[in-house]
C-alpha cells in the first residue's frame with residue numbers, strides 16, 4: 310500500500326496528465342519556484358519540473374545574501390541596487406521566517422582602495438537607494454568600536470569601518486518554501502523530472518516531452534506555453550527546443566569555504582577586499598558555521614558537477630589568513646566547500662566580475678519564454694516580469710482570471726504572522742518556552758517550518774526518536790528527515806542532508822556516520838528496496854568525495 314507521501318508524487322503525476330493545458334515551468338531553482346507561485350496565485354494551471362531536486366543547482370550554492378549589492382554601486386548599477394533593496398524588503402515581509410536582517414562590518418585600513426569618507430558616501434547612497442527600507446541606517450564606527458564589533462579582525466593599520474544592514478536567508482530552504490506555497494495554490498511541482506523539449510503545431514508549442522528520472526518513463530503533457538528558468542542550463546534547455554538557438558548564458562563559478570563557527574567566530578558579516586585581486590569577499594555567519602566566499606571565474610566544464618578547486622581554496626584562504634590571522638586558520642579547518650554557477654547573460658568584452666547581474670527575458674512567438682541572469686534577491690520581481698511577458702506573448706489571459714501579480718503583498722502561508730523581525734524573534738522565544746528546545750533548534754524549526762513549527766515539534770515529540778539530534782552540535786533532528794520526505798519533496802539522502810538540512814556542510818564528517826540510517830529511513834518512507842538504499846547511500850558518499858577533490862589537486 311502506498312503511504313501518504315508517495316501518493317503525493319503519484320497524485321501530482323496523475324494531475325499532470327489531466328485534460329488541461331499547462332503553463333510548464335522548466336527549472337526548480339528560485340526563479341522557477343517564484344514563477345510557479347505567481348502563476349498559481351493568478352489561477353493559471355501551472356506545472357514546474359525540476360530534473361534533480363528543488364534548489365539543487367545555483368539556488369542552494371549562493372552566498373545566502375538578500376541584498377542590494379553594495380559592490381554594484383562601484384559599477385554604477387543603481388537600477389539593480391534599487392530593485393534589489395526593494396525586493397529585500399518584500400522578501401523580508403513575505404518570507405520573514407527565512408529572510409532576516411544581517412549586520413555587516415566593512416573595515417577600512419590605511420592605504421586601502423577606499424577611504425572612510427568614500428565608504429561613508431557609498432553607504433549613504435545605499436541607504437538613499439533603499440528609500441527608507443533599510444533595517445537600520447549605516448554608521449561609521451572608529452577603530453576601537455570596530456575591535457569590539459569584530460574582535461578577531463586584523464587591527465594593524467585599521468582606521469574604522471562602515472557598519473550597515475542587509476539581509477540573509479537559507480537559499481535552499483527559501484526555494485523549497487516557495488515551491489510548497491506554489492503547491493498550496495494549486496501548482497503541480499515535480500522534482501526528478503526532466504524537460505526534453507516542446508512539440509509545436511502551427512507555430513505554437515502545444516506539448517512538452519518529460520522524462521521521469523525515478524522510473525525512466527517518458528511521456529507528453531499538453532501545454533499552453535513554456536517558461537525556461539533553467540539558470541546555468543539555459544542554453545541546453547533552449548537547444549532542446551530549437552537546436553539552432555544561440556548561446557545566451559555565460560556561467561561563472563563562485564566557490565565558498567565553510568568553517569565551524571566556534572573555529573571561525575563571527576558576530577557580524579565582514580566585507581573584505583581580496584588580497585589577491587581586490588575583489589569583494591564576504592565572511593558570513595551561517596547558523597553553526599561561517600561561510601567565506603566567493604570567487605568569480607569563467608566556467609566551461611560540466612555544469613552538473615561544479616566543485617571548488619585547489620586554486621579557489623588558496624585564493625580564498627589567502628584573504629582569510631591575512632584578515633583573521635589571530636585565528637590561525639588552515640586548510641584543515643575547512644569543514645566543506647561548495648561552488649555554484651552564476652547564470653549571467655553574455656556581455657561581450659566584459660570580465661566575469663564586471664558582467665552585469667541584471668536578468669534578461671527572451672520570448673518567442675510560439676509561446677516559449679526564457680529568463681536568465683539576475684540575482685537570488687530579485688527572484689520575485691523577475692518571476693513577475695517573466696510571467697507578464699508570457700501572458701502578453703501568448704495572449705492566454707482568460708476572462709475572470711486575476712491578472713495582477715499579488716506576490717509582493719501576500720506572505721507565504723507558513724510566514725503569516727511572521728512579517729516583522731520582532732515577531733520572528735518572539736515566535737522563536739515561544740518555542741523555547743513551550744517546548745523546552747535550545748535556542749539554536751528554535752531558530753532552525755522556525756526557519757524550516759515557519760508558523761507550523763509548533764505542530765511539527767509536537768509531531769516529532771510523539772515519535773520515539775523524532776527529537777533526537779542527527780549530529781551533536783547541529784540543530785537538526787530525526788523528525789526533520791521524516792518531514793523533509795513527507796512534506797518537503799525530498800527523495801534522496803542528498804536532498805535531506807544537503808538542502809533540507811545542512812549536515813553535509815556543517816558536520817565534521819559531513820554526515821558520513823548517519824548516511825546509512827538516513828538512506829534506510831527515506832527508503833522506508835518511500836517504500837524502496839535494499840538495492841535503492843545502498844545506491845542512495847553510495848551516491849551521497851560519492852558527493853562528499855567529489856567536494857573534497859581539491860585536496861588531491863596539486
Ligand SMILES: Cc1cc2nc3c(=O)[nH]c(=O)nc-3n(C[C@H](O)[C@H](O)[C@H](O)COP(=O)(O)OP(=O)(O)OC[C@H]3O[C@@H](n4cnc5c(N)ncnc54)[C@H](O)[C@@H]3O)c2cc1C
Nearest residue numbers: 336338339340360366367368371372374504540563685686
Ligand atoms: C557563488 C554564488 C553566490 C551567489 N550569491 C548570491 C547572493 O548572495 N545573493 C543573491 O541575490 N544572489 C546570489 N547569487 C546568484 C543567485 O544564486 C542566482 O541568481 C540564482 O540562484 C539563480 O536561480 P535560478 O533558479 O535562475 O537557477 P538555478 O538555481 O540554477 O535553477 C535552475 C534549475 O533548472 C534545472 N534544470 C535545468 N535543466 C532542466 C531540464 N531540462 N528539466 C528540468 N529542470 C532543469 C536545474 O536542475 C536547476 O535546478 C550567487 C550565485 C553564485 C553562483
